Amino acid sequence: MRPVHPSVTRRPLHRRALDVQVFAREDGLFDVEASLIDTKSQDVPLAGVPRKAGDPIHQMQLHLTIDATLTITAASSDTLWMPYPEACAAHGNAYARLVGLNLLKGFRQDVAERLSGTQGCTHLTELCQILPTAFIQAMAGSIIDTREGDADGNPPFQLDRCHALRRDGATVAKFYPRWHLATPEPVPTAS
Template sequence: MPAAHPSVTRRPLHRRALDVQVFARDDGLFDVEASLIDTKTHDVPLAGVPRKAGDPIHEMRLHLTVDATLTITAASSDTLWMPYPGACNEHGDAYRRLVGLNLMKGFRQAVTERLGGTRGCTHITELCQILPTAVIQAMAGSVIDTREGDAAGNPPFQLDRCHALRRDSATVAKFYPRWHQQAAVQPATSES
């Protein structure tokens, strides 16, 4: 990815890699495996111990099981690499508090309420924030109908969730004509 000023000499310092994989299970449920890995390009001291360049500073994993409605039925986490062994990995079963939440209904706010600050691990809690869109991508077109909307007559979930899929956009007019709405006309204002 080019930088804003690619002609300037630069050197890499840090990398954060996020990965989310979703698996369909034979029992009709879905497993979500998410990870966050931070690495540095130089040696750094952590808690008085040198960490070599390329070794993870953080490696956290979150495991969820969700049903077809995207409700979490099981949750756990692992901390494999951390700055403070014996402390960072002592959040126990905190991420089981995700059980019962729905990824499409207030999930991000509920995560912050249940696991924000000292109630969880900052990095795993941040990792949770990307899960709704990642899991929806995994299920779009197979588990979730992205074309016709739901049985209650509501439009497909993705409409009005980003600028390209505004109900009054040319994109919706072309690909979702049933759900297209004309742009509201703004009344002219007079300046004094």
């Protein structure tokens, strides 16, 4: 990673590591294991107890099972390291409220409605936000066709979702010529 100001001396303060792993199950479902780990580079007092540098401040996990329609069929969480043990783990089974949500249909908004603020844990709820793109990345090219588009004649899902894959751009012209647009499609205006 390139430093913002390479000529300035820096010292590390904090690290947040996010990890998402997706597994295909024999029964046709998928398991997602997502984790968030925060560490400090110096000792810090937490709830009156010193936490050593490098020991997690937070270590939290989400466990999901997802079906072929990208709907969550099972969900739970674990909090292994936390600043306030008596309080942090007291959200109980709040993340079971993810069951029934679809990763591609209003997922982030639904998570906010069900688990924001005091309804859940800030860190676990934030971790939920990366799940749709991480899961799609796991499926891309193997479960989801990223070359030909869908049966209804729509282009592959990833086109027009980022600047590199603009349908009127050079990348799409080169790697997805069937879906390239010589001129940008007009943006619909509100009536």
